Amino acid sequence: MADKKSIKRRDFLKLSSTAMVAGLTGRLTGKPQEENTTPYSIEEAARRVGKLPLVKLGYSGRQVSIIIGSGDLAEAPREAGILCGMNYWHKANKWIQTGTPDSILKNREAHYCQVTVDRVGGDHYVGRIDEEKHYTYVKEALRRTGLGYFDDMQLHYGYHNTDELKNERGFVRAFERLKKEGLVKHLCLSQHGYAGNSRVPGGQSAAKILIAVVEDGIYEHAQFMYSYGADPNMDKFLEFARKKGFGTIAMKTARGIGRMKDDQAFMDKLPAGVSPHNALVRWLTTRTKLDTVVMRVKNLDEFVESYSGAGKALRSREALAIQMMTAQADKTACRLCTECQPHCPQQIPIAEILRFERYAVDDHDWDKARKLYAKLDCKGDACAQCGTCVSHCPQGLQIPDKIAAAHALLS
Numbered sequence: 001m002a003d004k005k006s007i008k009r010r011d012f013l014k015l016s017s018t019a020m021v022a023g024l025t026g027r028l029t030g031k032p033q034e035e036n037t038t039p040y041s042i043e044e045a046a047r048r049v050g051k052l053p054l055v056k057l058g059y060s061g062r063q064v065s066i067i068i069g070s071g072d073l074a075e076a077p078r079e080a081g082i083l084c085g086m087n088y089w090h091k092a093n094k095w096i097q098t099g100t101p102d103s104i105l106k107n108r109e110a111h112y113c114q115v116t117v118d119r120v121g122g123d124h125y126v127g128r129i130d131e132e133k134h135y136t137y138v139k140e141a142l143r144r145t146g147l148g149y150f151d152d153m154q155l156h157y158g159y160h161n162t163d164e165l166k167n168e169r170g171f172v173r174a175f176e177r178l179k180k181e182g183l184v185k186h187l188c189l190s191q192h193g194y195a196g197n198s199r200v201p202g203g204q205s206a207a208k209i210l211i212a213v214v215e216d217g218i219y220e221h222a223q224f225m226y227s228y229g230a231d232p233n234m235d236k237f238l239e240f241a242r243k244k245g246f247g248t249i250a251m252k253t254a255r256g257i258g259r260m261k262d263d264q265a266f267m268d269k270l271p272a273g274v275s276p277h278n279a280l281v282r283w284l285t286t287r288t289k290l291d292t293v294v295m296r297v298k299n300l301d302e303f304v305e306s307y308s309g310a311g312k313a314l315r316s317r318e319a320l321a322i323q324m325m326t327a328q329a330d331k332t333a334c335r336l337c338t339e340c341q342p343h344c345p346q347q348i349p350i351a352e353i354l355r356f357e358r359y360a361v362d363d364h365d366w367d368k369a370r371k372l373y374a375k376l377d378c379k380g381d382a383c384a385q386c387g388t389c390v391s392h393c394p395q396g397l398q399i400p401d402k403i404a405a406a407h408a409l410l411s
Contacts, residue, residue: 041300048308052065056247065084065086072091072094079101090223100145112151116156131174135174138183158222186221191223193337195339199349214241250292258361259361281308296363339392350389385404386400
């Protein structure tokens with residue numbers, strides 16, 4: 001407590017009180033949110049959602065479901081998704097641990113399965129791209145999943161900057177070797193933003209790197225963070241990608257919705273009969289230039305609530321809800337654009353900290369959030385409360401307060 005960078009007791013209590021008002025009561029110890037218990041069967045959940053529309057993804061023109069699945073999706077929503085026509089699987093290599101679902105193995109040609117490949121020798125900040133190790137990993141993942149081949153090979157977390165994209169071709173070479181052997185078909189990446197990150201010298205924003213990726217012409221599609229609210233740089237990228245036929249997949253889309261649903265006063269103000277996740281999915285799939293979206297759901301209740309909006313028109317009441325959600329999120333939840341990071345004199349990884357905060361407060365995944373936060377070299381208590389970041393935040397978010405609260409909750 002004597003350290004000037006520490007959060008003083010009165011500040012901690014103030015932040016804790018604010019957290020409780022936002023609906024965190026009972027979860028400061030990391031206890032999981034109480035699950036819904038609506039007794040949907042897999043078949044009933046699939047019936048309520050209906051067939052998911054198909055869209056073209058990337059230069060190949062493959063028809064994929066407008067909502068895609070993930071290898072860590074729970075069994076019940078996964079099987080319901082398959083009944084609804086969900087046919088693209090992000091992180092299919094996750095099935096190394098759990099076993100590839102029989103429903104996919106028995107109908108392999110009907111599904112597009114993606115392998116995500118991480119840097120080696122460290123995390124996505126300091127790890128390296130290594131042709132031979134990436135090549136070996138994909139072959140081992142195929143052996144252990146029994147899939148026979150991966151439709152897509154993804155560089156997980158993406159490039160640090162455009163120079164690395166241009167000069168470090170080890171991942172591309174690994175892909176080309178595997179493709180010659182018939183083990184992979186398409187190249188893709190997920191892209192985080194690294195601008196101003198102290199662990200990534202010369203780091204650049206996701207939007208800038210993604211535009212360079214499209215211009216490079218080697219990758220077929222990309223996955224990136226995107227949600228409601230003004231984001232001119234990402235919207236510019238989406239416009240460019242659509243013009244070039246480059247595929248786009250949004251992730252981390254539910255900005256601030258978890259804390260909204262915990263705030264009964266806010267929920268009472270929403271138009272009658274509107275669910276935030278349902279409104280979000282309608283907006284994502286009908287009012288943006290995205291091709292498709294990956295959105296995690298934990299159970300069949302969430303599956304029905306969220307995915308039943310896929311491809312459905314955004315009616316006036318949902319449009320009003322999106323406006324209200326945007327205004328609320330702009331005050332409470334970081335968009336993760338990294339615009340502020342290069343201006344922080346302490347070189348605090350602001351976007352990373354507030355991404356972990358979203359895992360905790362919105363997804364109620366406290367264990368994941370705290371483990372990731374613990375790995376950071378520079379944490380929230382390094383903030384000098386200078387406020388420089390605020391003037392560079394497109395949302396006008398009170399970042400020093402957010403960083404202090406996140407440090408108190410995640411340390």
